[in-house]
Amino acid sequence: MKSKISTVILIAVCAFPFKAVAQEHINSWFRTTLSIPITEKIKTDLELQHRRQNDFEGDNLFDKNLMYTFRTWIYYKQNKDVVYAISPFAYFSNYRIIQNASDAISKPTNEYRFSASVELQHELAGNFFIVDRTALEYRAFEGTIENVIRLRNRLSFRYDFNTKCNVSIGDEIFINASGTDAQHFFDHDRLFANFSFKPKHNLKFDIGYIYISRLPRNNIDIVEESNFYLNFTYIVQKRKP
Template sequence: MKLLRFIFGMVWLMLLTVTHTSAQHKTNMWFRVAIDQSINHRWKTSYELHHRRQSSLHHENPLQASLLYAVRPWVHYSLNHSVQISASPIAYYHQLPLLMKDGSSGTHHVNELRSTLGLTVHHPLGKRFTLKERTLWEYRNFDNNTESIRSRFKLGIEYKIRPSWYVTLHEETMLNLYHSEQPMHFDQERLNLNIRKVMNKHLELEMEFAHIIRNIPSAENHLKESNLLLHLNFKI
């Protein structure tokens, strides 16, 4: 019951935040469920299910319509306590059309296959702070015969409030290094505030606010989003 109350409380807080901050922004709600399985002290696998919902531009309801469904498996290898190599051989993403100001669709349905290789490094700074950096390289293949290679670099600082509570502020920049239809260009900029609660050795909950500046090729200006994320991480 405590777990259910905590989850409902987080969702209510996210919806309340959106209602009061989204009048001039497009808002989304992102949900992710991850199942992590440790093979030994170095190897770990993870399976992620993603669902995102959206509002039309300047609308207050972030649950108005579906935006994305995705399945993404991972394999992680830890070189030591601070360095981890990650690979997602293939992931499937299905993105629905973006809703614009009048509720009309600004894009089309898109299916994507994605392969990812990444490196994560943690730098402990005393007993409570940890500097975190992550670099990803993604090969993306879309159903309209478009291909791209995208780099992602994330840098953040985590603060341990209590043994089971953590707060992280991080920034992530994404660049399309190669695109079959466009020269190298900016893709996204993300600024995130994450709150993580370790419920027990098998379950973690995360609530996150993300401000995103997104490049839309068909639009004259960058699209600004306020996104609220809820993650459930199961460990077996």
């Protein structure tokens, strides 16, 4: 059923006539996560994120601010194949994507976000999995910007080399269900590749690349982005009784 929904969304997006922008943005994403197990099935994550972007007519992916984020997550692992998650609070400071010189000095837009998701995985063969994640987000903006309800669906394939490292590839599509006009029903699409490594049982690094086709709400042109990211996770160890 989920694959049918994803197919319908993809067909709907492809039906919209978008123009592509010649300039491609190059961004760098960094995220630090403190993961705290509560029980065997429940954990909570605290995330800090910072993204940077290239300046107008520049190619330095660390040049200008793109985003600051603080986010909380609560996860419930029903079993090894089903995980539910709620983000009761997230704060985003979003800087404008630089498409002309004046964008570099614009003030950021502040956003509060509330999210819920379900992630399903199925083992296709030995250590090879298909993973589907569907999420619903409510985005509340400060100022006069209309709030948005956004749907996102990610389908990926993961191969576990062992308990310490794995690789995955996939695609995630974002759809605006409300708060925008019909032309901006499509928000953006992410094509990604990820390598995950745990040098210790309580430390994890994710390194990867995401290619994004984005339609900003104040634009009618598709913006293309190359994003290189590094995520660090520290897992707090539960004290033994």
